[in-house]
Structures are given as structure tokens and as C-alpha cells.
Amino acid sequence: MSDVRRWSLTENAPLQTLNTFHVAATAPRLLQVFDPHVLPEALAAVSGRPLLVLGSGSNVLIAADPDATVLVFGNEDIRILEHRADHALVRAGAGVNWHQLVMWSLTEGLSGLENLALIPGTVGAAPIQNIGAYGVQVDEFIHAVDAWDTAEQAFVRFEPAQCRFGYRDSLFKQRPDRYLITAVELRLPFLHSLRMEYAGIHEELETMGVELPGAADVANAVISIRRRKLPDPDVLGNAGSFFKNPILPGEQVEVLRRHFPQLPVFPAGDDSLRKVSAAWMIESCGWKGHREGDAGVAPSHALVLVNHGNATGAELLALARKVSASVREKFGVAIEPEPRLIGAQW
Numbered sequence: 001m002s003d004v005r006r007w008s009l010t011e012n013a014p015l016q017t018l019n020t021f022h023v024a025a026t027a028p029r030l031l032q033v034f035d036p037h038v039l040p041e042a043l044a045a046v047s048g049r050p051l052l053v054l055g056s057g058s059n060v061l062i063a064a065d066p067d068a069t070v071l072v073f074g075n076e077d078i079r080i081l082e083h084r085a086d087h088a089l090v091r092a093g094a095g096v097n098w099h100q101l102v103m104w105s106l107t108e109g110l111s112g113l114e115n116l117a118l119i120p121g122t123v124g125a126a127p128i129q130n131i132g133a134y135g136v137q138v139d140e141f142i143h144a145v146d147a148w149d150t151a152e153q154a155f156v157r158f159e160p161a162q163c164r165f166g167y168r169d170s171l172f173k174q175r176p177d178r179y180l181i182t183a184v185e186l187r188l189p190f191l192h193s194l195r196m197e198y199a200g201i202h203e204e205l206e207t208m209g210v211e212l213p214g215a216a217d218v219a220n221a222v223i224s225i226r227r228r229k230l231p232d233p234d235v236l237g238n239a240g241s242f243f244k245n246p247i248l249p250g251e252q253v254e255v256l257r258r259h260f261p262q263l264p265v266f267p268a269g270d271d272s273l274r275k276v277s278a279a280w281m282i283e284s285c286g287w288k289g290h291r292e293g294d295a296g297v298a299p300s301h302a303l304v305l306v307n308h309g310n311a312t313g314a315e316l317l318a319l320a321r322k323v324s325a326s327v328r329e330k331f332g333v334a335i336e337p338e339p340r341l342i343g344a345q346w
Contacts, residue, residue, distance in 0.1 A: 006035040007042040015070065019057030020120055021305075022237035023313040027052070027070040034074040036094070036182035039148050051150070052342065053180055055122030056097070059129055059239055061320075063313035064343025071180065073124055078104055087189045089143055094124025094182050098131070102219065110188040111215035112141045115195050118226045120233060120240060124181040128172040129338070130165045134198040134222055139165035143187040147172070147179040155182070167268070167275075168244050168338060176340065194218050200225050229301050237307030238298065242320060243278040243335045250274050256331065260284075278327070278335045279303040285326040295319045317344055 013030030016022055029049070033042050043051075050068040054060065075093030078101060082089050088110055092101050098121050102113045115136035125131075126138050127145050142165075145158040156179070164171040172179050196202055196218060204221035205213050213221075231238055245266070248256075253274040256263055264277040282288070282302040289299035294311035296319070298304035305316055320337060327335050337346060 006038045007031065007033045009042075009045055013070065015054075015057070015062060015066075018054055018070070018072065019060055019062055020233035020237060020239055021057075021061060021307050021311075021313070021316065022233075023062045023307065023311070023316070025062045025065050025313065027066055027068070029069040031069050031071045032074050033071065034095075036073070036075055036146075036148070039180070039182070040153070043148075043150075051177065051180070053124075055094070055125035056120060058120035058122075058233070059125060059339045060342055061239060061242075061313050061316060061337070061339050062342045063317045066342050073122070073182065075182070080108070081185065086191070087187055089185060090188055091183055091185045092123045094122060094184070096123040097121075098123055098126055105186075105188055106216045106219055109190055111190065111192050111194075112136075112188045113138075113186075114215040114219035115198075115222055117219040117222045123184050127163060127165075127170055127181060127184060128176075129168055130170050130173075132168070133226075134201060135195045137165070137167075139163065139170075141186045141188055143185040145172075145181055145185075146183040147181045150178055150180065167247060173340075230304060231298050231300065231306060236298070237311075238304050239339045241279075241301075241303040241338055242305040243282070243303055243324070244338045245275045245278045246333050246335055247273050247275050248333065256333070260331070276333070281327045281331050281333065281335070282323055285323070285330055287323050287326070290319075292319055297323070313343065317341065 010030040013027045015025040015027055029046060031042060031046055046069040051071050052066050052068040053071045073094040075095045077093045078096055079091055080088050081091050099118050101123055102117045105113050115134040119131055119133060131138050142160050145163060147156055149156045201221050204225055210217045247268045250272055253265055264280050266275040268275040279302045287297045288302040290297045294308040295315040296306050296308055298306045305320060324335050327333060
């Protein structure tokens with residue numbers, strides 16, 4: 001009944017290869033859409049049933065089998081819509097691998113995304129989490145987001161101001177079941193001021209022997225740092241940074257710094273707020289490298305939970321809760337997961 005060239009539907013589909021934690025789980029149905037124009041037709045085949053959208057499953061923890069149709073976008077097209085004197089408008093399908101887009105943009109002479117190199121996931125997931133790394137967030141470059149509105153049963157287009165972007169947040173994250181992102185348009189400059197103030201980038205460039213770095217050099221430095229700090233999901237299941245860095249009132253941070261002078265503190269985009277390092281607090285509580293069965297905390301980075309082989313999503317979630325509770329007990333600070341939890345509440 002389905003047109004395999006444009007969409008396909010599979011019953012009782014295993015999800016272990018569709019999440020980077022490599023947690024074993026089964027979906028009652030897997031809907032793959034390769035052409036967003038046929039979404040109305042494809043969704044009609046599973047109407048009346050809840051939907052769960054997965055990109056590459058790089059920002060989710062499946063704690064239990066989902067009672068939903070899992071939707072995966074397979075549109076992997078990238079194209080330049082227009083060139084201007086100082087920038088280009090680029091459109092990428094939701095199914096495009098994010099790192100592939102970053103490297104493609106650099107080969108096209110475009111900049112802006114270099115600090116976001118090697119972030120796992122797809123283009124469609126990027127606005128949801130408002131992905132960020134090394135002092136850059138993707139919303140700085142988003143021109144528009146196209147989506148299917150499941151409530152209005154219509155294609156919709158969002159300007160940046162309508163997306164309600166915040167730190168690891170957006171309208172799409174706040175309403176996870178309403179909007180199905182089909183494509184993202186980015187406004188990428190040909191030249192811009194490189195962001196190299198984040199800890200480690202200057203040192204990495206010096207190690208690389210780069211004196212006058214360009215965007216590609218910054219990307220290579222970020223890739224090198226990430227590969228050194230973060231385990232490869234293909235080798236050791238993980239979803240990258242599991243906990244968000246807390247954003248706290250400046251007064252609270254000053255009190256914390258009096259008790260813990262080494263606590264790393266960063267700007268939070270508001271003079272009254274500060275961002276503090278969740279990794280430092282977790283490591284201070286002794287969790288780095290900890291392991292309970294096959295669920296563990298990465299030896300190389302305290303923010304990263306890992307699956308050493310056959311950990312269940314429930315086991316990883318239980319460990320995450322223990323980590324969070326110990327940080328609250330020691331520092332009086334609540335840390336929350338960055339990935340979306342499926343089949344459980346935090």
C-alpha cells in the first residue's frame with residue numbers, strides 16, 4: 001500500500017540501531033518518510049495513533065518500548081537557495097546528518113556552523129534542542145523552519161522569532177507532539193568573527209600549528225576536542241552530554257563560589273544569570289567513570305552516560321537520577337537531562 005520510494009511502514013520494528021544509546025526497544029510501527037510532500041498520505045495510514053519522531057536517536061533515552069508510531073525522515077537534500085554579497089541561504093532536509101551539513105557548508109566557503117561540528121543527530125532535530133557547543137547556538141543562523149502542524153493538518157513555516165529559542169529549548173521542544181520539522185533554512189555568512197574564546201579551542205589550534213585560523217580550522221579543532229573528550233556512539237552507546245548546565249541567579253552562584261571556588265562559571269546571556277558546569281559538579285561527586293552493570297558514566301567526561309553493552313533504558317535512567325540526586329545534595333543545585341525521555345518522566 002505504501003510507495004517505498006516516498007514512504008514506507010514497518011510493523012514491530014526494532015529501534016536499537018535508531019538510537020545512539022543502542023538501547024534495545026521495539027516500536028509497534030516504523031514510518032519512514034523520504035518526501036515530506038507525502039506526509040498527509042503517509043500519516044493517514046497511521047491516523048489515530050500517537051507519533052514519536054526520531055532523527056538519528058542521538059538526543060533521546062528510550063526507557064520503555066514506545067506505544068507510538070515512530071516517524072523517521074529520510075529526506076537528505078541540501079541546496080543553496082540564494083547567494084547574497086555576504087551570505088547564502090541554505091535549505092537542508094530534516095533527514096540530513098547534522099555533521100554532514102556542517103562540513104558541506106565549509107566546503108562551500110560558508111561559515112558559522114564550525115563550532116557545531118561533530119554534534120550527532122539530524123538537521124530536523126537541531127532546532128528542537130537549539131543545539132549548541134563551544135559558545136555557539138544554532139538559532140543564531142536559522143532563517144526559517146518548515147514543519148507539518150499535526151493539530152491544523154497543514155504545512156507551516158516559522159520565522160526565528162516564532163521558534164521561541166532558548167538555552168537547549170524551543171517551541172518545538174515545548175510542544176513535542178505538534179510540529180514535525182521537515183526542513184530548516186540557514187543564513188550562513190561567507191566571513192564572520194570566529195568564536196574561539198571557549199576553553200580549549202585556542203590551545204587546540206596552537207597544537208595543530210595554526211596561527212591564522214579560518215572556519216575550517218576551528219571545525220577541525222572542535223572535532224579533535226570532541227573526539228578526545230566524548231566517546232564515539234558507534235563504539236560506546238551514548239547520547240552526548242546527558243545533563244544541561246544549570247542557569248542560576250547570580251547571587252546563588254556567588255554563594256556557591258564562596259564554598260566551591262573552583263566551580264566553572266560562564267555567561268548566560270543575561271547579566272543577572274550565570275551558567276555553571278554540571279560536569280564539574282558531577283565529577284566532584286565522584287561519578288566520573290562510575291559503572292553499575294552496563295550503565296555507566298564515561299571515564300572521559302562526567303556529563304556523558306554510556307551503555308557498555310546491554311544496559312536498558314530504565315537502568316540508564318536510574319543511574320541518571322542517582323547522579324542528579326547527589327549533585328542536589330552536595331551543591332543544592334538541580335540538574336536536568338538534555339535528551340528527551342521516552343516511556344518515562346524525569
